[in-house]
Amino acid sequence: MEPFDRVVEEHGAVVLRVCLALLGPDEAHDAWSDTFLAALRAYPRLRPDSNVEGWLVTIAHNKAMDALRRRSRAPVPAGDGTELSPSVGSDGRRPAAGDDPAEAAIGQLDCTVLAAVRALPPKQQAAVVHHYLADLPYTEVGAVLGTSPEAARRSAADGIAALRVALSPTGASGLPTSRPRPRKR
Amino acid sequence: MGTSTAKHNHQTPGHQTPGHQTPGHQTPGGSTAGDDNGVTSRLAASVPMPGPEALVALRARLAAEAEAEGLLDVAHRTVDSPIGPLLVAVTYDGLARVAFENEGHDEVLEELAAAISPRILAAPRRTDPVARQLDEYFTGRRRHFDLEVDLRLARGFRRQVLDQLRLVDFGHTVSYSDLALAAGSPRAVRAAGSACATNPVPLVVPCHRVVRSDGSIGQYRGGPEAKRTLLALESAA
Numbered sequence: 001m002e003p004f005d006r007v008v009e010e011h012g013a014v015v016l017r018v019c020l021a022l023l024g025p026d027e028a029h030d031a032w033s034d035t036f037l038a039a040l041r042a043y044p045r046l047r048p049d050s051n052v053e054g055w056l057v058t059i060a061h062n063k064a065m066d067a068l069r070r071r072s073r074a075p076v077p078a079g080d081g082t083e084l085s086p087s088v089g090s091d092g093r094r095p096a097a098g099d100d101p102a103e104a105a106i107g108q109l110d111c112t113v114l115a116a117v118r119a120l121p122p123k124q125q126a127a128v129v130h131h132y133l134a135d136l137p138y139t140e141v142g143a144v145l146g147t148s149p150e151a152a153r154r155s156a157a158d159g160i161a162a163l164r165v166a167l168s169p170t171g172a173s174g175l176p177t178s179r180p181r182p183r184k185r
Numbered sequence: 186m187g188t189s190t191a192k193h194n195h196q197t198p199g200h201q202t203p204g205h206q207t208p209g210h211q212t213p214g215g216s217t218a219g220d221d222n223g224v225t226s227r228l229a230a231s232v233p234m235p236g237p238e239a240l241v242a243l244r245a246r247l248a249a250e251a252e253a254e255g256l257l258d259v260a261h262r263t264v265d266s267p268i269g270p271l272l273v274a275v276t277y278d279g280l281a282r283v284a285f286e287n288e289g290h291d292e293v294l295e296e297l298a299a300a301i302s303p304r305i306l307a308a309p310r311r312t313d314p315v316a317r318q319l320d321e322y323f324t325g326r327r328r329h330f331d332l333e334v335d336l337r338l339a340r341g342f343r344r345q346v347l348d349q350l351r352l353v354d355f356g357h358t359v360s361y362s363d364l365a366l367a368a369g370s371p372r373a374v375r376a377a378g379s380a381c382a383t384n385p386v387p388l389v390v391p392c393h394r395v396v397r398s399d400g401s402i403g404q405y406r407g408g409p410e411a412k413r414t415l416l417a418l419e420s421a422a
Contacts, residue, residue, distance in 0.1 A: 003259075003298045003305035008247065012240045021232045029243060036247050040256050044303055107233030114231055132228045164224045 004043055008036060011053050014134050015060050021114060021129045022064040031067055035060040054140035057130055061144055065122075116166040117159075123147075124159030131156045248308035258302035260311040261294065264319050267418075268411040271319065271388075275311045276301060279333030283386045285407035300338060319388065325422055328355035330389045338385040342373065346380035353394045356419045360398040382406060388415070 015035055019028035038059050046055065117125055123145060130141045131152075142152035251257040259281070261274040272290040274282040274297055281301065284293040298305055314332065321327035339347050349367040353359055359367075365377040381392040387406055393415040397403045405412035 001298055001303040003294045004303055005261075005294070005306050008240075008244060008306070012244070013235045013237075016235045016239060016243070017232050020235075029246075032243055033246055033250060036243075037250055037254065037256070040247075040251055040304055040306075041254075107235070110227070110231035113227050117228070117231070128228065132225055133232055160224055160228075163228065167224060167227065 011056050015056050018060050018134050021133050027067050031063045034063045057134045058144045120159050123155045127152050127155035128159035248306045258304040260308035262312040264316045266323050268414050273315045276335045279335035281335040343380035346377050347390050350390050358394050358396045
């Protein structure tokens with residue numbers, strides 16, 4: 001069995017990417033830490049033939065869902081509560097912090113795309129994130145979601161179709177966060 | 186005013202898609218049949234793959250939380266020294282391993298994962314006293330290590346030999362036959378030699394202070410040159 005250090009080394013970035021996509025930057029770090037702490041606890045019992053990345057993404061998915069449930073129970077702050085982050089620039093991207101190397105290494109998040117992803121039904125959202133951002137094959141996406149690989153593939157395809165509509169210049173209906181409110185001239 | 190002019194940088198610098206091992210797996214992010222209007226590539230670019238710097242603080246936090254939760258079975262770090270970088274590994278019971286560069290630190294960590302626990306992380310807190318005392322030793326400011334030692338990797342007679350070896354003071358040497366005698370088996374000179382050769386915590390359990398009866402320095406886990414350096418360091422002090 002590999003030293004756990006090496007597991008963090010190999011898969012830490014992908015897990016952070018999944019947490020960033022599902023939760024946005026403010027909660028991603030907590031979810032990452034919760035994920036790897038839970039993984040460390042269970043690691044000696046992990047079966048040797050397991051797909052470690054799929055296993056980690058499963059844990060990250062569950063931690064992110066926990067965070068979203070906590071968020072939905074928490075009082076909603078000003079605004080409609082659907083923002084990924086209060087500090088989103090007018091172009092929909094969160095500006096990268098200048099001085100903090102950790103923030104800079106995360107890079108810029110496209111909050112327009114992520115808001116559209118987060119508006120998807122949960123299965124589609126997870127399938128899209130795990131296949132296109134965590135780079136997992138559909139057999140593993142299915143394992144994460146508890147469905148067959150075919151069902152995972154369908155969920156991802158449905159999600160991509162919905163994103164295509166949501167992100168097209170003319171078809172942004174149903175996504176109030178991606179469109180600025182009209183102002184009086 | 187009301188028109189959206191959002192720009193999206195599709196080729197985010199530093200963005201990389203990790204190579205995937207599964208044969209036949211379609212690379213995500215590429216527009217497949219041109220039927221998604223670039224949605225999959227926009228999606229792939231929406232969260233750039235975080236660089237290693239993004240994980241530095243997170244890994245430090247993980248090590249601290251793992252320590253606090255009692256999940257960090259082996260904490261390790263590398264310490265620079267005049268005889269090359271040393272890997273030190275500390276369990277909850279004490280220093281369990283000091284490894285020379287020629288042993289291959291990655292291989293040593295794998296051995297520790299198998300022999301002690303795979304719950305292994307680089308962590309400063311538990312390894313700091315070891316690093317500090319080694320530094321003091323190499324700079325002539327320390328003659329005795331004041332550290333808990335976990336000798337679980339040595340068993341039976343080898344363990345007895347190492348227990349005797351801890352009594353050999355800075356600047357002194359003993360022969361392999363002296364050591365065998367002290368460990369209670371005067372004829373087990375070769376076994377005493379192999380106990381030294383497999384000492385899991387060299388330097389702190391000072392197997393470099395064991396030399397041949399004819400005065401030649403004999404073998405050393407870190408190579409004869411390292412042994413010569415250590416003996417010279419101690420005789421000069």
